[in-house]
């Protein structure tokens with residue numbers, strides 16, 4: 001059983017199907033967040049199924065091992081018990097930004113706030129990609145943001161007169 005119906009949950013489910021006889025993906029709401037291409041792949045691969053609108057109530061444990069999963073149907077309130085061989089949890093991302101000093105402003109979840117030049121609240125510190133507030137959490141966007149940040153950093157270094165070799169970055173005109 002995979003808990004979480006985003007890209008990570010769907011990708012992991014497809015991977016698990018190489019070893020499992022079946023995989024159930026549990027979605028908390030009616031909305032599946034995974035990309036359509038992953039949904040199509042899962043739909044093609046029996047026996048994989050997606051159950052929607054279910055909240056995990058409890059993981060049942062016996063003798064230190066997983067014995068069952070209680071899922072609550074969020075529409076009817078009915079609770080059902082499943083007995084999968086294993087549970088894999090893919091719900092949400094936590095930004096790996098704990099090492100940053102307190103001065104660096106983040107949102108309540110720890111994502112780093114920047115302005116539109118990717119500058120953080122700390123002079124000389126820039127942030128790009130998934131860790132940034134407002135990032136679209138896509139690889140191509142992260143790469144683009146990295147480029148934007150590199151250009152902004154070059155401007156910053158030029159502004160403070162830092163003798164940093166920037167010729168290889170080309171022109172940003």
Ligand SMILES: Cc1cc2nc3c(=O)[nH]c(=O)nc-3n(C[C@H](O)[C@H](O)[C@H](O)COP(=O)(O)OP(=O)(O)OC[C@H]3O[C@@H](n4cnc5c(N)ncnc54)[C@H](O)[C@@H]3O)c2cc1C
Pocket residue numbers: 007008009011096099128129130131136137138139140141142
């Ligand atoms: C299952 C899944 C499927 C996806 N599918 C797609 C897709 O189809 N298309 C798409 O565009 N995007 C997809 N994405 C999203 C894409 O992977 C991310 O948007 C992208 O990788 C973000 O790049 P990033 O550089 O911001 O972060 P990351 O790729 O996470 O890179 C961060 C790097 O920082 C390193 N790091 C962390 N902490 C430290 C530290 N303290 N010191 C030094 N280094 C550190 C990490 O080791 C890592 O190498 C998918 C993501 C997942 C999880």
